[in-house]
Amino acid sequence: MAEYIILRNRDFPDIHKLDVYRENGGYEGLAAALKKKPEEVTAIVKDSGLQGRGGAAFPTGVKWGFIPKDVFPRYVVANADESEPGTFKDREIIEKNPHQLIEGIAIACYAVQANTAYIYCRGEFKYPARILEEAIQQARKAGYLGKNVMGSDFSLEIYTHLGAGAYICGEETALLESLEGKLGQPRQRPPFPAVAGLYGKPTVINNVETLANIPPILIRGAEWYRTIGTEKSPGPKIFCLSGHVNRPGNYELPLGTSLRELIYEHGGGVREDRQIKAILPAGASAPLLTAEHLDVALDYESVVAAGSMLGSASIIVMDETTDMVWLTLKTSRFFRHESCGKCTPCREGTYWLVNILERIEHGQGTREDIALLERVANQIALSRPFCLLGDFATTVVLSGLKYFREEYENHIGEKLALSFPAHPQPLVESGRTAIPPSRDLPR
Amino acid sequence: MFSPDSRAELDQILKRYPDKRSAILPTLYLAQRDYGYLTPKAMQEVAELLELDPTEVNTVAAFYTLFYREPVGKFVIQVCEDLPCALCGAEKIVSHLRERLGIEVGETTADGLFTLQTVMCVAGCDRAPVMQVNLKYFEGLTPESVDKILEELRSRSPEEEK
Ligand SMILES: Cc1cc2nc3c(=O)[nH]c(=O)nc-3n(C[C@H](O)[C@H](O)[C@H](O)COP(=O)(O)O)c2cc1C
Ligand code: SF4
Ligand code: FES
Numbered sequence: 335m336a337e338y339i340i341l342r343n344r345d346f347p348d349i350h351k352l353d354v355y356r357e358n359g360g361y362e363g364l365a366a367a368l369k370k371k372p373e374e375v376t377a378i379v380k381d382s383g384l385q386g387r388g389g390a391a392f393p394t395g396v397k398w399g400f401i402p403k404d405v406f407p408r409y410v411v412a413n414a415d416e417s418e419p420g421t422f423k424d425r426e427i428i429e430k431n432p433h434q435l436i437e438g439i440a441i442a443c444y445a446v447q448a449n450t451a452y453i454y455c456r457g458e459f460k461y462p463a464r465i466l467e468e469a470i471q472q473a474r475k476a477g478y479l480g481k482n483v484m485g486s487d488f489s490l491e492i493y494t495h496l497g498a499g500a501y502i503c504g505e506e507t508a509l510l511e512s513l514e515g516k517l518g519q520p521r522q523r524p525p526f527p528a529v530a531g532l533y534g535k536p537t538v539i540n541n542v543e544t545l546a547n548i549p550p551i552l553i554r555g556a557e558w559y560r561t562i563g564t565e566k567s568p569g570p571k572i573f574c575l576s577g578h579v580n581r582p583g584n585y586e587l588p589l590g591t592s593l594r595e596l597i598y599e600h601g602g603g604v605r606e607d608r609q610i611k612a613i614l615p616a617g618a619s620a621p622l623l624t625a626e627h628l629d630v631a632l633d634y635e636s637v638v639a640a641g642s643m644l645g646s647a648s649i650i651v652m653d654e655t656t657d658m659v660w661l662t663l664k665t666s667r668f669f670r671h672e673s674c675g676k677c678t679p680c681r682e683g684t685y686w687l688v689n690i691l692e693r694i695e696h697g698q699g700t701r702e703d704i705a706l707l708e709r710v711a712n713q714i715a716l717s718r719p720f721c722l723l724g725d726f727a728t729t730v731v732l733s734g735l736k737y738f739r740e741e742y743e744n745h746i747g748e749k750l751a752l753s754f755p756a757h758p759q760p761l762v763e764s765g766r767t768a769i770p771p772s773r774d775l776p777r
Numbered sequence: 778m779f780s781p782d783s784r785a786e787l788d789q790i791l792k793r794y795p796d797k798r799s800a801i802l803p804t805l806y807l808a809q810r811d812y813g814y815l816t817p818k819a820m821q822e823v824a825e826l827l828e829l830d831p832t833e834v835n836t837v838a839a840f841y842t843l844f845y846r847e848p849v850g851k852f853v854i855q856v857c858e859d860l861p862c863a864l865c866g867a868e869k870i871v872s873h874l875r876e877r878l879g880i881e882v883g884e885t886t887a888d889g890l891f892t893l894q895t896v897m898c899v900a901g902c903d904r905a906p907v908m909q910v911n912l913k914y915f916e917g918l919t920p921e922s923v924d925k926i927l928e929e930l931r932s933r934s935p936e937e938e939k
Binding site: 417419421422457458459461497500512515516518574577584617650652664665674 | 793795796797798799800801802803805806827829836837840841842843844859860861863864865896897898899900901902903904905909912913914
């Protein structure tokens, strides 16, 4: 892309400073919004076709339009929990281009007439959150926040709020529970947050990257925005590229860019010129793709057609040396650790997935274990876990078996010395998943 | 007891929310800073300040990994060993740290200086392998850079971390 729209810090390294941001069009989107009626702002965002960048790709303007009339106060919450393995885009926005996020939040607040917004940052963002707070203070001093924003009769306060280490708090209803000071466990939906969200009030929750898209849309218009990306997936997207590539990093490119272009042109290809074995397009949470899929366009509809999901576009590349059983164990351990413990299929299911995979990985598995692994994963999905995390936990296991079943079978009966020894001590354990079952493995 | 600084900070924090209960995570962070870790007494004090049931405070604290309910070292080293970092040699960094510190993952050095933990992705995978020390990022790690970081930390007062 000729010019950065979101990662403008790449063009203007000092754009985290208010005066530099302002010299380069900063807060003009907010000024433009304040001249319009709130519902006109929502209509522009709707027309732009912007879809949520947090994973679900729900149309942002449509979401804003769900806020019921006549119920006050309302809230806007920016989701900066960014905990999906392989995702590091929101952190760059927060650290390097914080005013664009703040401006986006301010516009969203004006559109839905919310006077308070919270930015929920994962606890590990203690220092990035400080950068954000400083930017909020500057913006407030300059009259972009606080009472009578830019001389209008609209007032707004934005606060940061730190989580404390729990992936599930990225799920929007768990996030709200956590922000209310409760356990970060998902809520029953409906009611959706737009109707009854934070403190039971109408609430818009958007991802950091989604919100950073708003100021340019207000400045340049919906029509311009739609010239970028594909018809069904308009706009630019930040692709987080990691794993066995020569140049990992955030790449802001139009939606619809091919995997091949991302990995080989932008990412400099695979380390040591090895072959690609597998690609995770959405961190640990969506099915694997393989080298066969390199020509898939990275937009929401094409990745689904290829059997996976684009999600938050955390693209992890694995070369031919990667052991798929090890990989599956890795992602399964993630979900076992992050399961919030609220519902049985996910809490117990992720435990068994890890257990069986450990056995196979250690060369102690049997042929039946492979069938059992598949059965447990299918069973989790079939028993309809309370939130999507339960489904996420099955995707790498099932797609791993689909594409690489032979490799699992080759592990059977092997008493290999481990190439990746398990740690003698477990990961930081939380009180969420302390459920060491006393029973034997199901057979 | 909460330090006067923390008390003042808490007053500011409470203004942000319509409901005191929302301040539970920020208040637990203050308690952890003052007490070193979340002792039963620390959690009792948080409960009193926010007018909550101590059991509830306990349950909430237990839900999150960044609250320590047992003593930790002055520097908590959290090495990411999630998938992208693992693909880039996180394992080597963990064993190097175990060797240099002479402790296993989950343990604290006898001098009370370092606690070693392994954690899930901390959003720094483009510069893997990555660790956080008291939540500050150290990225693109090599065994050599880890040695330098340890040396630097040993010479530093942890007070400036807060
Ligand atoms: C288990 C789980 C974890 C999630 N983590 C995040 C996250 O870290 N950041 C995020 O923005 N959205 C995350 N989401 C998606 C949110 O629930 C929600 O869809 C999103 O914040 C809405 O914003 P958007 O419409 O701008 O994408 C997660 C969802 C699930 C089910
Ligand atoms: S599916 Fe997992 S994370 Fe979601 S509510 Fe159930 S136990 Fe919690
Ligand atoms: S996997 Fe280590 S920072 Fe993301």
